Amino acid sequence: MNPDHLKYTKDHEWAKVEGAKATIGITDHAQSALGDIVYLELPKVGRVLKKGETFGVVESIKAVSDLYSPCAGKVLAVNSDLANQPGQINSEPYDASWMIQVEVANASDLSELMDASKYNQYVSSLK
Amino acid sequence: MAKRTALYDEHVALGGRIVEFGGWDLPVQYSGLADEHLACRSAIGLFDVSHMGEFHVSGPSSEKFLNYLVSNDISKASNGQAQYTAMCNAQGGIVDDLIIYKYNKDKYLVVVNASNTDKDFAHATKVLASFPEKSGVTLTNESSKYTQIAVQGPKAIDLLRGLSSVNLDSIKTYWFAEGLFDKKIPCIFARTGYTGEDGFELYVEWNQGPAVWRKLVELGKPMGLKPCGLGARDTLRTEVKYPLYGHELSDTTNPLEAGLGWVTKFDKGDFVGKKEILKAKEAGLKKKLVGLKALGKLIPRQGYSVHSSETSDAMGVVTSGTFAPSLQYSIAIAYVDEAFSKIGTQLKVKVRERFLPVEVVSTPFLKK
Numbered sequence: 001m002n003p004d005h006l007k008y009t010k011d012h013e014w015a016k017v018e019g020a021k022a023t024i025g026i027t028d029h030a031q032s033a034l035g036d037i038v039y040l041e042l043p044k045v046g047r048v049l050k051k052g053e054t055f056g057v058v059e060s061i062k063a064v065s066d067l068y069s070p071c072a073g074k075v076l077a078v079n080s081d082l083a084n085q086p087g088q089i090n091s092e093p094y095d096a097s098w099m100i101q102v103e104v105a106n107a108s109d110l111s112e113l114m115d116a117s118k119y120n121q122y123v124s125s126l127k
Numbered sequence: 128m129a130k131r132t133a134l135y136d137e138h139v140a141l142g143g144r145i146v147e148f149g150g151w152d153l154p155v156q157y158s159g160l161a162d163e164h165l166a167c168r169s170a171i172g173l174f175d176v177s178h179m180g181e182f183h184v185s186g187p188s189s190e191k192f193l194n195y196l197v198s199n200d201i202s203k204a205s206n207g208q209a210q211y212t213a214m215c216n217a218q219g220g221i222v223d224d225l226i227i228y229k230y231n232k233d234k235y236l237v238v239v240n241a242s243n244t245d246k247d248f249a250h251a252t253k254v255l256a257s258f259p260e261k262s263g264v265t266l267t268n269e270s271s272k273y274t275q276i277a278v279q280g281p282k283a284i285d286l287l288r289g290l291s292s293v294n295l296d297s298i299k300t301y302w303f304a305e306g307l308f309d310k311k312i313p314c315i316f317a318r319t320g321y322t323g324e325d326g327f328e329l330y331v332e333w334n335q336g337p338a339v340w341r342k343l344v345e346l347g348k349p350m351g352l353k354p355c356g357l358g359a360r361d362t363l364r365t366e367v368k369y370p371l372y373g374h375e376l377s378d379t380t381n382p383l384e385a386g387l388g389w390v391t392k393f394d395k396g397d398f399v400g401k402k403e404i405l406k407a408k409e410a411g412l413k414k415k416l417v418g419l420k421a422l423g424k425l426i427p428r429q430g431y432s433v434h435s436s437e438t439s440d441a442m443g444v445v446t447s448g449t450f451a452p453s454l455q456y457s458i459a460i461a462y463v464d465e466a467f468s469k470i471g472t473q474l475k476v477k478v479r480e481r482f483l484p485v486e487v488v489s490t491p492f493l494k495k
């Protein structure tokens with residue numbers, strides 16, 4: 001279910017780590033819990049994030065949810081197309097629905113991320 | 128532990144996502160909010176509303192008692208007619224909004240909000256205790272006796288025609304009749320609802336709920352019927368600006384501010400709260416409930432403050448707000464200072480640290 005090549009956080013974000021770059025989005029569990037997503041707010045390119053800092057907001061019809069950065073770093077790219085079509089997150093939360101790309105400031109931040117099987121277990125434990 | 132309606136197992140079987148609401152375990156959604164909302168507007172939405180409270184009021188002094196208890200004039204309702212009304216406290220605040228189904232002058236079914244059932248019954252009991260003609264009134268709480276199912280949407284009547292012993296086309300909006308559901312189950316067919324669509328609310332004996340629900344799902348699915356949860360129920364009513372207790376209505380709002388002046392009759396004799404409501408009317412209303420259309424992408428929600436466009440001073444609060452699936456933009460219902468309540472007024476709603484431009488618009492937001 002959750003792609004093996006990605007890493008995951010307890011807040012239901014996924015991260016694709018490529019060297020010193022991390023591309024971040026939210027997982028299938030997150031989009032399902034939210035329901036129909038109608039609004040997405042993303043940061044500006046160049047913003048410097050702390051680990052765990054809120055980088056944006058996603059809203060469904062019923063709920064508002066902060067988005068947390070799994071690592072410290074500078075925002076290199078933002079998926080503004082997604083901000084115009086936030087409903088896509090519901091149908092395809094991975095890959096095309098990436099939200100931000102960050103230049104990882106501390107590689108050690110990434111060591112706390114879960115792999116797919118750990119995350120699958122974590123999600124099961126929440127049910 | 129939260130209470131369950133007779134239909135709990137049906138909701139689980141249909142994939143309902145169960146949440147706790149006012150002490151009840153109910154589905155907030157099945158297939159998704161937008162999907163359910165749109166199905167109700169285009170075909171049929173099916174709702175379990177058994178958590179609502181029901182009281183029986185009967186006896187020769189019933190009409191007098193009810194007219195003292197509520198703001199509307201129940202003597203103006205005909206036999207077989209339903210009437211929407213507010214019920215106020217002595218300070219003129221709203222205890223609840225409710226519907227009274229009048230069988231005849233001496234027999235009524237009163238349906239109240241789930242979250243207020245105990246409070247309303249205690250209030251009505253207290254008012255009755257000091258009512259001079261109380262010996263001519265019997266008031267009982269029958270909430271656990273009824274399963275209530277709402278069938279709402281343009282095709283609702285098409286689905287129900289073949290399942291009703293009564294001629295449903297002859298029941299006008301806000302009227303009701305007793306008959307048999309599917310030739311066997313005693314049922315009240317009421318042409319009332321909370322969605323802004325045509326449709327019926329069915330009242331049957333508690334244990335008959337599953338049989339009625341299953342039949343409706345079986346015959347309704349091919350017609351586009353979708354079971355709808357609390358989430359869709361909320362977006363549907365917001366689009367037509369129906370108030371929700373705890374949002375637009377509370378025991379510190381008076382009916383005139385809340386836009387319920389149309390169900391508040393000052394010419395019918397005394398009723399609980401009348402004096403205070405009249406006082407507020409004479410002093411001039413300080414705040415009013417308005418509809419706001421979002422002019423940007425941010426979503427206004429309950430509790431967000433409303434500000435003047437020029438000065439950015441806060442002078443109001445959002446009572447309900449959502450993205451509206453049938454309109455494809457966000458809307459809000461809000462209390463604002465009377466001076467800012469005219470249609471066309473440009474205002475701002477504070478959403479986190481930003482301001483969302485909004486405009487006061489006429490309601491209902493969705494015109495039918």
